[in-house]
């Protein structure tokens with residue numbers, strides 16, 4: 001199977017749900033929630049690609065030849081690449097139930113692991129969405145990041161105990177779900193979280209905690225104050241607030257504010273190894289990729305996910321060679337221009 005076969009199969013399997021566009025940019029699926037699109041006009045999704053397309057890279061090949069080292073250390077473990085499958089939940093609601101929740105999670109957990117990385121898994125209004133992930137995370141030796149919704153504190157504490165029992169190496173919370181349409185439609189209460197509430201979760205957990213859905217330096221500083229391991233600069237793929245900017249455009253300001261006190265992940269419109277490079281140059285430690293991983297799983301299961309990971313990894317290594325960066329630490333703002 002080639003990656004092109006994966007896309008062809010996905011286009012057929014996802015007919016009527018996702019057009020599997022040549023570049024997944026949020027235009028064909030504007031407003032499709034439930035579904036795969038961005039909220040309302042869809043501009044919080046389309047702006048992600050528009051921003052990354054404005055960033056160009058400074059080519060420099062006057063240096064001794066090298067094999068770029070793309071590896072990264074996170075959560076005390078080493079991974080082949082600094083990009084991971086973002087949590088995607090709600091297979092029935094968003095993808096028409098073409099894959100079960102557990103088949104989807106199995107494909108992304110196994111496929112990313114086979115390529116030397118890992119997947120973040122999702123949560124949702126139906127209790128089974130979170131529960132099906134637990135045995136799969138356990139079977140993967142804990143190499144996954146379950147991402148829980150911002151439920152009431154007591155329910156979050158329960159979730160933390162469950163994911164720790166499954167051996168998860170870390171966990172995240174998509175705090176930007178506080179007003180998610182899908183959850184509202186199902187009558188499931190979710191809440192914003194104060195610094196004190198985040199601190200309570202950090203203190204209750206034995207594993208690192210990452211807050212997903214942070215878009216300002218001030219909110220990032222509150223996460224640092226609460227003792228979080230990291231943040232995901234994310235607008236939930238443009239699905240929660242129509243007027244959100246491209247998360248990557250916020251990176252430099254957020255990194256400047258928090259320094260090295262937090263690991264910074266980012267997502268939204270990342271579609272190539274060069275995009276991963278751009279995000280690292282703008283200040284991220286690592287990157288999440290959402291919809292393309294779902295497309296890969298629908299088109300080729302775990303093998304499709306592995307192929308996508310290896311394709312992005314090869315593109316990243318090539319970009320590092322072409323910009324003279326031997327390791328991720330050498331990637332800096334001086335490698336890019338913003339037009």
Ligand SMILES: Cc1cc2nc3c(=O)[nH]c(=O)nc-3n(C[C@H](O)[C@H](O)[C@H](O)COP(=O)(O)O)c2cc1C
Pocket residue numbers: 035036037048086087088089090094121122123124147173174212234235236237238239267268269270288289290291292
């Ligand atoms: C259909 C769909 C379902 C999603 N479900 C979740 C989820 O359960 N939890 C979560 O934290 N993020 C969820 N996300 C957001 C992604 O994790 C990620 O932030 C976003 O898709 C990144 O943008 P990209 O798809 O442009 O790469 C979902 C996104 C989509 C498109």
